Amino acid sequence: MLQEVTSVQFTIGKVDAGMAMLLSPHHHLIEFPSQILPDGVTTGSIINLTIERNHEEERRQAEDFLSLQEEIHLSFSQPPTSPEISLKSVTQTSAILQWEPLELHAADLRGIDVYRNGQRLNLVVPPGATTVKLSGMDVAHEYEVWLDVRTSAGCLQSNRLRVKTHAMENLTGINVSFGAFATPNESEALVDLVKRMGANYTDELTTDNTHLVCALPKGPKYEKAVEWNIPVVSPEFLKACLAQGKIQPATAFYISPSAPPKQSSEK
Numbered sequence: 659m660l661q662e663v664t665s666v667q668f669t670i671g672k673v674d675a676g677m678a679m680l681l682s683p684h685h686h687l688i689e690f691p692s693q694i695l696p697d698g699v700t701t702g703s704i705i706n707l708t709i710e711r712n713h714e715e716e717r718r719q720a721e722d723f724l725s726l727q728e729e730i731h732l733s734f735s736q737p738p739t740s741p742e743i744s745l746k747s748v749t750q751t752s753a754i755l756q757w758e759p760l761e762l763h764a765a766d767l768r769g770i771d772v773y774r775n776g777q778r779l780n781l782v783v784p785p786g787a788t789t790v791k792l793s794g795m796d797v798a799h800e801y802e803v804w805l806d807v808r809t810s811a812g813c814l815q816s817n818r819l820r821v822k823t824h825a826m827e828n829l830t831g832i833n834v835s836f837g838a839f840a841t842p843n844e845s846e847a848l849v850d851l852v853k854r855m856g857a858n859y860t861d862e863l864t865t866d867n868t869h870l871v872c873a874l875p876k877g878p879k880y881e882k883a884v885e886w887n888i889p890v891v892s893p894e895f896l897k898a899c900l901a902q903g904k905i906q907p908a909t910a911f912y913i914s915p916s917a918p919p920k921q922s923s924e925k
Contacts, residue, residue, distance in 0.1 A: 663710045670695070670703040680705075738762040740814040741805055746789060750797045750826045750905075751868040756789045757805070757816065765811035774803050779887050793865050794887040797905050798825040826905045832857035835864075837872025837879045837890070844873060848893055855900050863888070869908060871896060875915045890914075 671679035671687075678692040678699075699705060739761040746756040760767065770783035772790055783790050795801065801823075805816040826832075834852060836845040836859065848871060852859045863870060863879045870883040870890045883890050895911035 663708065665706050665708045667704060667706050670699050670701055670705065673699075673701060680707075736763045738765045738807075738809050738811055738814055741807060741816045743803075743805055743816045743819055745819060745821055748821060748823060750824045750831050751795050752791060752793045752865075753795065753801075753803075753821045753823065754789055754791050755803060755805075755819070759786070759788060760807065762809055762811075765809040768808035768810065771806040771808065772803070773806065774801050776802075778806075780885055781887070791865060792821075792887065794868075794883075794889045794908075795823050796889075796907050796909065797823055797831075799823055799907075829855040829857050829899055829903075829905060832869070832896075832899065832905060833867050834859050834869045834871050834896070835862065835867045835879060837863075837870050837883070838874040838877040840873055844893065848896060851896055851900065855896070857896075857899075869895065872913065875913050 666682060668680035668682055668688075668690075671681050673679075673692050676692055678690050678695060680688050680690050682688075696705065741757040741760060743755050743757045746754040748754075755772075767785055770787070770790075772779045772781045772783065772792065774792060774795075779792065781790060781792075792801075792803065799822065801821050802818055803821055804818045807814040807816070832852075832855065834857065836848060839845050849859060860867060863882050865886050865888070867888055870879055870888055871893055872880060872890060873892065874880075875890065880890060882888075889908040890913045891908050891911040892913055895906060895908060898906045898911070
């Protein structure tokens with residue numbers, strides 16, 4: 659067995675194309691890179707090669723290997739973490755939920771679903787998002803909300819949060835847009851009704867609208883309202899609000915595709 663440090667004598671043989679032939683006293687022949695030979699050696703020169711074991715480098719490489727193994731183990735063995743949601747803001751008809759960036763580790767994100775009172779909402783939450791707005795909520799109403807995060811490692815459910823929308827003391831907080839009607843005169847009469855209530859209306863439907871008022875459940879505005887979870891109500895909703903002097907629950911006036919158009923009567 660060789661010692662820790664070994665020196666062996668060689669005679670330089672042929673030097674060609676970057677390689678040198680080295681011959682030991684015991685007639686052992688080896689090929690050796692000529693680039694690392696001492697300057698000026700030629701055929702017939704005698705050199706000594708010293709071989710020493712590098713314990714320090716062995717330890718360093720072993721530690722690097724173990725550190726890499728630990729890093730890989732931690733990256734692929736840790737399961738993704740369930741999100742913790744909290745309430746960022748709430749109004750009479752909407753709420754914004756927030757959470758910290760998702761910690762999925764080695765798992766891939768498949769999608770984020772938002773639930774309100776057990777019903778999955780038709781909301782698209784982009785990857786990397788840390789907030790989501792829930793629109794079309796009833797005034798002074800309490801909801802239970804949570805997230806389901808779908809990953810390649812399974813489904814993660816957030817904590818369940820109870821959210822109560824604010825009360826509306828008057829009708830000025832109502833902000834409607836008008837959808838499809840059988841005749842244009844219907845929406846024109848409702849515009850006057852909204853003005854008498856002190857409420858607001860917009861020509862275009864946005865997520866700031868509290869309701870979509872229409873008689874026919876169809877058209878681009880209706881499709882957007884369904885996508886954004888904005889309540890779609892009949893004109894009777896506005897008339898009931900004006901008659902009672904306060905906003906009414908929207909659920910009693912919902913319009914769905916399967917429901918026949920409601921006939922409105924002017925007051």
